[in-house]
Amino acid sequence: MGASSGRALIGKLTSEPDGKRRLDVSEIHRFPNHAIQIGNHLHWDTLRLLHEMKKGIRYAFQQGYEPTTFGIDTWGVDFGLLDANGELIGNPYHYRDPQTEGLIEEVGNLIGQEVLFKQSGLQFMPFNTLYQLYAMKKAASPKLDIAQTLLLTPDLLAYLLTGVKSCEFTMATTTQLFHPETQAWNTELMERLGIPSRLFLEPVHSGTILGPLAPEVASELGVPAMQAVSVGTHDTESAIAAVPAGDEPFAFLVCGTWSLLGTEMNAPLLTPETLELEFSNEGGVGGTYQLLKNIMGLWLLQECKREWDEQGKEIGFPDLVRLAEQAEPFRSLVHPDDPRFFSPGGMADKIRAFCAETNQPIPQSEGEIVRCILESLALRYRQALEQAEKLTNRTYGGLHMVGGGIQNRLLCQFAANALGKPVWAGPVEASAIGNMLMQLVALGECKDLREARKLVAESFPIDVYEPDLESDWTTAYETFIGYGRV
Numbered sequence: 488m489g490a491s492s493g494r495a496l497i498g499k500l501t502s503e504p505d506g507k508r509r510l511d512v513s514e515i516h517r518f519p520n521h522a523i524q525i526g527n528h529l530h531w532d533t534l535r536l537l538h539e540m541k542k543g544i545r546y547a548f549q550q551g552y553e554p555t556t557f558g559i560d561t562w563g564v565d566f567g568l569l570d571a572n573g574e575l576i577g578n579p580y581h582y583r584d585p586q587t588e589g590l591i592e593e594v595g596n597l598i599g600q601e602v603l604f605k606q607s608g609l610q611f612m613p614f615n616t617l618y619q620l621y622a623m624k625k626a627a628s629p630k631l632d633i634a635q636t637l638l639l640t641p642d643l644l645a646y647l648l649t650g651v652k653s654c655e656f657t658m659a660t661t662t663q664l665f666h667p668e669t670q671a672w673n674t675e676l677m678e679r680l681g682i683p684s685r686l687f688l689e690p691v692h693s694g695t696i697l698g699p700l701a702p703e704v705a706s707e708l709g710v711p712a713m714q715a716v717s718v719g720t721h722d723t724e725s726a727i728a729a730v731p732a733g734d735e736p737f738a739f740l741v742c743g744t745w746s747l748l749g750t751e752m753n754a755p756l757l758t759p760e761t762l763e764l765e766f767s768n769e770g771g772v773g774g775t776y777q778l779l780k781n782i783m784g785l786w787l788l789q790e791c792k793r794e795w796d797e798q799g800k801e802i803g804f805p806d807l808v809r810l811a812e813q814a815e816p817f818r819s820l821v822h823p824d825d826p827r828f829f830s831p832g833g834m835a836d837k838i839r840a841f842c843a844e845t846n847q848p849i850p851q852s853e854g855e856i857v858r859c860i861l862e863s864l865a866l867r868y869r870q871a872l873e874q875a876e877k878l879t880n881r882t883y884g885g886l887h888m889v890g891g892g893i894q895n896r897l898l899c900q901f902a903a904n905a906l907g908k909p910v911w912a913g914p915v916e917a918s919a920i921g922n923m924l925m926q927l928v929a930l931g932e933c934k935d936l937r938e939a940r941k942l943v944a945e946s947f948p949i950d951v952y953e954p955d956l957e958s959d960w961t962t963a964y965e966t967f968i969g970y971g972r973v
């Protein structure tokens with residue numbers, strides 16, 4: 488389940504005559520996902536998502552597949568609250584809800600940014616669960632008073648299908664309330680902020696079998712009671728699990744609504760430099776920690792497209808990319824992580840305002856805007872990769888790009904050009920594949936993450952983008968960092 492679309496995919500493990508195994512993946516169902524505004528709040532349409540998931544399950548069986556397990560992964564940080572009877576209270580908030588505005592500073596003043604970082608390992612993002620709960624507390628939300636259990640989105644959806652309440656580790660680490668050193672919920676911090684600690688369940692590790700579909704769900708759908716597996720339920724972590732890397736340290740970019748750029752570690756890196764360069768340590772599958780930076784990503788483009796669609800222009804992504812290709816290079820650049828770009832609406836004008844404020848030519852046409860976004864993202868990738876190299880004292884020979892965003896071939900090429908290093912792109916459906924890998928681990932079909940990644944490398948083709956060293960990305964980079972934050 489992604490922030491802009493959900494999909495149901497089926498994985499099938501086959502063995503070739505020579506003993507080699509392959510994972511085949513087919514798409515069963517795809518549906519859009521939107522934020523819904525109610526009053527001043529933004530919400531997820533959780534019941535619709537549940538409905539679409541049920542359809543996905545039904546379609547799988549109707550098409551003759553007989554899946555024995557399923558797993559759910561979604562974006563991070565968001566949650567639903569259950570009352571004492573186990574019913575969902577209200578509509579879960581969308582992480583772009585404005586209720587958390589200004590709370591990074593407020594909570595930082597209360598607790599201290601260094602302390603918060605040491606005790607969470609996370610980059611301060613306004614949407615982190617901690618700030619959302621603190622906002623509800625400040626608003627004296629009665630929902631918090633009656634809530635008994637907090638379920639993060641994938642755990643909530645799994646609960647609505649199975650009746651089993653759980654909390655999976657990779658999602659727990661996105662809340663900013665999980666302590667990376669004690670590996671436990673930070674109840675002291677919760678108490679200081681007035682967040683009820685009773686809400687939090689003991690995390691389980693990905694690869695845990697949760698239980699079968701609830702009998703009423705299985706009978707509603709007319710399917711057997713297949714087992715739910717707690718996979719790498721945070722989509723980013725599932726995607727990283729599906730990076731077809733070998734044993735050498737590697738750098739990755741999970742490319743979708745967000746761009747998550749970083750590198751895999753054995754343990755969190757809680758140094759002052761990590762805090763200063765605004766990197767996160769997110770719990771991964773198979774005992775890994777991922778040191779990564781959240782970059783605003785293709786959200787900028789998705790929002791422009793949404794606006795143009797609403798104006799009746801209806802230009803598809805491939806055509807937008809073609810227009811960008813024809814536009815003049817390096818005419819104007821933005822810093823993709825400027826906070827103004829976080830909230831929905833008016834994206835093209837926000838980009839124009841950024842360019843005006845920085846005395847650059849103002850992009851007017853769709854092609855100029857899209858070119859500006861893609862070049863700026865690629866330059867941001869270079870900056871983040873250099874920072875990751877600095878933090879880890881390693882150099883990376885290239886960048887693995889995975890996720891839906893790699894269908895944007897111009898972005899992959901720009902990334903290679905900006906880095907001056909090759910980009911290895913694939914697989915596209917990385918989150919879904921990584922999700923399946925942890926089901927295979929749970930079933931004993933794959934021994935560990937290493938073996939699972941080998942299966943990805945043997946099952947899915949990779950596109951290689953070599954850098955075009957002729958073009959003037961280095962000069963553009965120097966201009967770009969002048970506009971920047973770390």
Ligand code: LFR
Nearest residue numbers: 561562563564722723745781
């Ligand atoms: C990507 C992602 C990021 C998280 C953001 C918001 O889909 O999960 O990792 O920071 O969404 O939850």
